[in-house]
Amino acid sequence: MKVVVCTKQTPSTTAVFSVNNGVVSWDDPGGKPNVVNPWDEYAIEEGIRLKENHGAADVIALSIGGEDSKEALKTALAMGCTDAMLVSDDAFAGSDAVGNARVWAAAINQLGDVQIAIFGKLTIDDNMGAAAMLTARKLGWTPLTFVSAIKEVGNGSITVERLLDDGKETVTAPLPVVINVVKEINEPRYPSFMGIRKANRATIPVLTGSDLNVDGATGAAASKVDWSQVFPIPPREGSVEMIAGDSVEEQVEILVDKLFEEKVI
């Protein structure tokens, strides 16, 4: 069984953003400005568990983006994915979600005989959470979203538990499928030291548009999303008052009184 984990390099959750003349930039002093999309860590972990617990032979980490996306792929390899592949082409830059889904689908098809493609619930840069469903549509596979557990895989089908607003449901679908996973599904492992060494020595193949059979338009020109104006969120006005007290109880008491005064509670 071949599994693909679709991942993306995104700004870190602690990155500080700035916008100058419509250009967004970010940095993370003391940390790494870009990391593997935190939601994708659950997808990577689940892919590795499919290898460990359900006999998947290949767990391939796949990413679309520039050279820096290799860092996300190396993280996936260091955690335990068997292979990695990057799709990188300037022609794809500026694609909207549909354009990206066309590229994801083409890359997954290129890998051949994939039974399960896993996405994280969403990526923290655009927070759309549409990639899994759009890619499933392009591939013509069943989408299984908000998966909180993979219960069974075998005999050409997969049974998963989905986490919904008002409860959980267990569904079975024929393979191949595209799933996206929620954080309740597992606890992602850290990269292992041996994995780190393997990842840093790995040569990650890079495919371009000419290597793929992308069905439909991609890139900024085909995008239905227009980033015509980008501006920073105005800073919130407010002040901070430090509450002093001899004990936590006293501090809480003062806080509660103030909240009553302000009619917050």
Add this chain to the structure above:
Amino acid sequence: MLDFSLTEEQLSAAAMVKEFVDHEVYPTIKEYDRKHEMNPDVLPRMAELGILGINIPVRYGGQGFDYVTLGLVCEELERCDSTVRVVMSVHMGLNSMGVLQWGTEEQKQRFLTPQAKGEKYAAFGLTEPGAGSDVAAMLSTARRDGDDYIINGEKMWISLATKAHHVLWFAKTDPQAGHKGITAFMVETDMPGVTTGDIHGKLGVRAGSTGWISCQDVRVPAANRIGEEGEGFKIAMSCLDNGRYTVASGATGLIRACLDASLKYSQERQTFGQPIATYQLVQQKLAFMQQWYDTSRLLYLKAGWMKNEGQRNTRETSMAKWYATDHSFQAAHEAIQIHGAYGYSDEYDVERYLRNSRGAIIYEGTSEIHQLMQAGYLLGTRKDKPLRCELPAYDPEFWQNE
């Protein structure tokens, strides 16, 4: 050629350890520090993740990384809390690296492999109630009896005393010969006659394990003797070259923790209508911390590089340890000053940093001992002689092959 760059492997290993301590050590550290207890999950997790064998060759159960990575890992550990770095100082620096350097192949298989895999924890038994810097004053004895030695004595201020399975124990086989009469043994703590206990009431490293170990007529096979009879002092000193390296790199992490906390607080805390970071005297403190961090890091990385190259680094490691520990204390002191009254409370981390930083100025050679060492090198009264067994240079092929 001079190259200050670190490899992706080294940086990734350090990043992984940072992730571990941020997720699994930091959230409970205040609770365990207050309780004067070690979080029971920490050691097994360090073992499981391979941290306890980071720079030991894969063939001996380790992860096959180099000595520089060990330093980077210790920096990340102590950036979170000194107690987790202390684990590496004793388990790796003072014990496992000693076995790597001085042990026979059979001893490496018996002791080093389970230690590097984290199946056994290791400690270092040099200090005694009446013998610290004056090692030759130790009272522990080892008397030969057939194929065994009979060990008697007590060790004090031993990190992991109640957790360790293996203790590199130093005892006198010839009490009349001063430091030349000291011999090293691997004492297994399940041997009859070994008792251990924790020390309470410490100023710092309260979430760590520090204690005493007593040997009463403990029968230790001669096969557990590390090195030759009378070679114990040299073994102990070479182990300290490695332990001090972990202390230096750890103290560098502590300086960074002080700096990070102070940078954050000084930009949030306002007095007289503006953040205190806008005041020049606060900026001066931040600038000094950066200077101490940069200097400490350069010193320990050079020592790590020398270890990789197989160069003797006693002087350089001593300098790194002396400088970094003295300045981690100063950094914590300044961090508290920046935090004002809040820094005086355990609501913030900096008071713990100050308490934790103090011990390292005493153990593994007081700052005064390191000053004497440096002066000795300068005046020519101290010279490093070649050892029968040198710490092996880092050879990636040997380290990484099964």
